[in-house]
Amino acid sequence: MSGAGRLRAVVGVSGSPGSLATLHRAVREARRTGAEVLAVLAWEPPGGELAHRRSPLALPLADLRRDAGERLLSAVDAAFGGAGPGVPFQGLVVRGTAGRALVETADRSDDLLVVGAGPRGALRGLFPSVARYCVAHAGCPVLTVPPSPLEGELAALHRRVALRRAVDARELTDGGC
Structure with missing residues (x-):
């Protein structure tokens, strides 16, 4: 159960191998500091918000949110199995871009935001960096986990x-x- 004064390690989870390693790191930090882990999976409608609003064939938002919740549960299961993480833990599904969802969730100055550093090499500039967004906008410490x-x-x-x-x-x- 989350308390107002409890330290939190807020971590972005997508289900990728990198995000599972980041989730493990967040759990280690929570164990070390006595914090609660808040695992966040951000989601947006396929094609983005505008495309979803304009499409007559768009899937219901409730179905998309449920699918995101199932992806989060699958990622936690892949990371820890039935044993669970072994620390106080909550999952949160947030509609929006990953960087913004993480920064808005890690809204306390004593939170620790744990994110994957993202791809290295040639792919680095092709995609917006969630880690760079978080470092630039977070009001709390940000721990980036290398691939x-x-x-x-x-x-x-x-x-x-x-x-x-x-x-x-x-x-x-x-x-x-």
Whole structure:
């Protein structure tokens, strides 16, 4: 149960491998400080708000919100299984962009906002950075969690498969992709 004076680690969750690593980091910080974890999954209608309002075939917002809630539950289950995180924990589904939803949720000066640092390399400039938005706009400390080296290796493997390049199974266990 959330108390007004309880420290909070607010963490963005999308279900991606990076967000699951970020969720684990938020739980470690909560365990270390006695904080509650508030896991936030931000969602928007497909195509954005304007497209949703104008579309005669748009899915009902209640269905979209329910789907977002199911994605959040799946992400928490993928991260912790049936055992759960082992700290006071709440999930929150927020309609809006990820950066804004996180900054508005982490609205106390003693909150800790935990976000993934986002992609590195060539993809970095192609997408708006939630982490940069949070660092620029948050009124509380922001902890950015770098991507796992495993994520980079997995992305390299996916590229090799997509390009139909040979993959040696020994590379999968030796750590070299």
